[in-house]
Amino acid sequence: MKSKICLWLLLLYLIPDGVKADRVTKAYKKLRRNEFEKSRALVYKALEKNPQNAGAIYVFSQYFLNSNNPAAHLDSAYTYALAAISYYPQTSKKSRKYWNKSGINDSTLLANKVLIDSLAFGLASDSNLVSTYQYFIDHYPTASQYTEAIKRRNAIAFAAAQQKNTYQSYKNFIDTYPDAAQAKEARELYNVMLFDSQTAAGTIESYENFLELYPQSPFKLLAEQRIFEIYNAPHTIKSYHDFIKKYPSSSFVKQAWSWIFFLHKQDHPAENFLKTYPDFYDSRYIQKLIAAEKLTYYPVYEEEKYGFIDVNGVLQIPIRYDSVASQYFCEGVKEGFILVYHHNKVSAIDKTGKQIIDESYEAIEQLEEGLLTVEKEGKQGLYLESGFRLLPPQYEEIEMLDGNFLLLTQNGKKGLATTNGRKLTALDFDDISSPEEKLLLFEKNGKYSLLLHQQLLDTQVLHPKDTSAFTYPYTKVERVKKVF
Template identity: 30%
Template sequence: MRKRLPFFACALVLLLSLQGYSQLAPERLAWNNLGKENWNKTEMQVKKALRKDSLNLGAIYTYAWFYFTAANPKFNIDSASLLAHKAQQHFSSFTKKDKEKNLRFPFDSLGLQKLRTYIDSTAFNRAKQLNSVEAYSYFINNYASSSQLSRAIELQEEVAFLDALKENTYQSFQAYINTYPQSSRAEEASKRYEKLLFESKTKDQKLNSYVHFLEEYPQTPFKKLVEQQIFEMSTASGEVKALQEFLKINPSSAYAKQARDFLYYFLKDQPFQLKTLLTDSLANVLALEGQTWIPFWKNGTYSFLDMKGGEHLSNLTDSLDADILCDGFIGDILLTKNKLWSRAGFLLAENVADFEDIGFGFLLVDYASGGTKIIHKSGLICLDEEAKLVGHHFLFSKNDGASLYTLTGRKLLSGNWSEVISFGDVIAFKDSQGFKLVSAANLGLHANAQPILYTNYFDEVKSIDEKYIWVKKGDQTGLLDLNLQFVLPLTQQHIEKAGNTILIKSNKQIKTFAKGKAGEPYDDLQLTESWMLGKHLGQYHLTSRSNNKSTTMDSAYLLSFAAIGYRNDSTFVFVNTSRHYFSGLLEVTLLKNANVSYVMVSDQNNKIVVNENGEKLFSVQADNLECVSADYFTYQKRDKRILINKKGLIVPLPDFDAFGSATTLGIPVLANKKFGLINRKNDRIIKPTYNRNLNAYNDKLIVAYKNDAYGFIGWDDKPIGKFEYDEIQYWNDSVALVKHNFSWRFLDLSSFNFRLGKISEFVSFKNASEEHFLIYKQDNFYGVLSNRRGVILEPTYTSIENLGNSEQPFYMTDKYVEEAEIHIVIYYNQTGKQVRRQIYEEDEFEYILCK
């Protein structure tokens, strides 16, 4: 305040110089006493003047200085401010005459403004000294016209921010943002608020906290991090159902794609479930899989061609392995020039030395610079170390100790395990004490800080089928279900799988185990695919495994697809759902050859034959009935071999020694070192008079050999055409491929004239529907033929290769133009449609050749 006294002193001198002008008024006396620091008289005289005239400007002005004088015990900045403001307001409303009158008092508008300025500055300094939100708030509210107002606001915001920092809670920053939304610190406060809010609401790092946080604050800047936590924790078990549930609840999550990518590779063999997952990108991956792509050379690099002429992985590399050049690109991952590419053209990794597909969409990638990573085929880097896949649930690493990770690389736990094994959705940990089991679902919950519920230790564990786990402790064994509950308690018993049935052997008894329950005890038990036969207390219990119907026999045995029983001097033959009854205790045996089996019931000389469907075919008087094929049987009668069909009818046949392997059309027969043939459709017989085996070409023609050459005969054993061929191969029913005079020709079987020209060499193949293809050479040029479509490619090419397979041929043809030293390479699909044409110089052509 002392810096303001010179002005006050000057004003006092001016007042004293005017004393002779008139008798002093109370306000002038007050001003005089103020200069003398006579505080009581000053205040008394000011109040006297104001009682007389409440608008006495001199009195108000003096009163303002009274409160603004630092030595005054009643010094009060706020009172001084109110009075100075009042004086300024009154002065501004005065007329010119009033202002001139008041000029006799030591102030004018400039003086009043200066007073206000001094008071505001002092009040501002007071607020700065207190340096609190309240102090600045008081100044802002009471000194709104001060030139320091904006600075006071800035300082108030800064102090409030520092206060929020000291408290450092999301509530403190939320309050700051609400109170000071325009502050320069608002953005920083907002960031701190969001971070502290996130940390506070999710401090327990539990799944529910993250879920509730995202529900309550969907616009949080930590949304992706929260979504990541939700994804990793809710799918930590690696179970299909966990991933499906995540997608159902979080369809728009940033990690929904990764969930779909995982599921795609889990469910590739289950099209119905896969269908619901397919986005456009996954549908594209699925569409590309399994195709063979052919490499071609263009502008100094390789690209790939699909069977429809589409171009893929364009200009990817300038070198390819020999197996890809020879067989095409068949897989879904390509390693070239130390880069790992997906079939969809996504670069998965660089600087790669080698990789291994470890299943379910995961790759073990070794880097040329050292180190190994687990990478998913979708591009996700799952783990920065070597690991093996445990089922499709977890990653097990022995890098610096044994650790188990989720598929996303989140560490679940560590231990001293030598091995971690998957039994479906059950995981076994092996250490020095043995094996302990836990469900994958429970392990997944450990990511959410839930305890792990291990079983007790076992000495041995193995999966006995998809529903149960066999365990052994000491000399006791038992069965656990997939919930790790005992369905067969540990005891001294032997548990084994016979076909699709679990057997329990203990105390010299055998039981079956199915649907979580053990069956009746038997002293002995036999099983086939169709029947179960148990013996107990001298009786045999026969059960059909198709309908679970049972019957009791005095004795019984199983015979391939049949069950044979005896009761009350009667014989029963059970086949499929049929039951055949025979009087007497008869012998029942299996009658079979390499391709078919029948049941044969022997009643003395009478043989009854039953097929696999339970149908009784025929009965015949025979000593030694044999099965020749599915539809022919033979037996000996009076030193003569008799042939009968499956209706039991005799097929007239001269003496024969043996039968050959049946084909669709016929059965070869041999007699006296000569060959004949039986027509399987109508029992017609070609007598055994030929030196080589007869081969039925079609319903009408038979390939036969005589006079040192091949030709055709009919089923009437009469020649059709000449016997003049070195070899005959089937082409179709109307044309045969024959070798004649050292060349191959197509023979028209209606006119027995040759078609096309001579073929010097060929390569043949056929597909599953028995369509035959021929890449053949004629007059030094190559073409392609089909036995159903005819000419696919005319013989005009220097070479032809099938770069596809027998089911989907894809032809690369080459026309070499010697004059220009160029190769015109044209690619054709299986129908002969051109899909690409490329011209290569001689040195370029080398790049696409299989070496």
């Protein structure tokens, strides 16, 4: 009797695992015959016994995955697929062996997840919307298509931002997808669009407001430049000095001082400069420059290098250059700048030896006193003799016009700038000339427009597309000689 009781207890111990395994396989068979309710009932019973039954959970995943099932739900199938994979390592060897006969094992569990991942990604791809890809990213983070979904979502979102093409749309993209491959381009476009929209008025006030609101903008320097150009449209000592007082922290303060020094020398002895402007930022340098500019320099050659001495034989520029401009050998250096060569590259220094133009250019020439043209890859730019760049090297030719303007040529079209580099017109004209003092003649498509100097300066045409200042009422313009 005792042995029968022990045998009964042993069978009781063994039955549950087998029964549970049998319920799993039975539920799986019912499911494959599309007997959904019976399959679900068996799964529930198995899970009541063991909520972590990986086989039953897998069958439940298949239950929700079956497209013939009215209760089919892909996200639910995915949830149970992950749970089955998680609990499977805890399953007894006996149950694994039993389930394997029906094809339920760790490989099928993983394959089930991969299949669901693919189906979910396919749904997102079919819609091809930011929202559907975002849903996939949020709900299927372990899918192999996760990275591709992010890539596609970002591309669609960026295309939408480009279609709106506003600084707000790019800002929203950057804030939402800061790690996107397009984020760098979006930031660049945001900065451009923001600057253009906030400074559309083209006034000093608009640029001041921009600097106050966006002090870290990469367009800070350009905003400061615009203020400098507009404020100093009169191109007078007073305008530059007032600018320095009003904008003492501007990046263009030193350039303003350079123009003051240049303009001062035209009407006053250079020696009086510091007496008139004791607030100049570098009195020691300017004293040295004033003294040096009085001297004529001559090349001196020693150990295959060149330097410069004055008429008294005193070495003024150290002997360290490979060559110097050929005209210096006979005439000496009378200008305020010196052309020197190092490794076959030309650069310019002032008479103190300070480099004012580096070795980036193929040629440097004087346009007029105080202004130097540079050439790079066949294009010309412009520098102030003190070393400040006024125009980048992007013009086919830079000429003086009527002593007050720079005539710029680009792609065969002409435009005007002031001598301090402020653009006055777009490069949109076939020709520009000055038939009379203080008068400008613009030619475009065989028609002509006449403007007085001051009219052009007053328009402050800073935006290339703005041609409102020009009308073309004339088809022919001739100069008439005075007869009385």
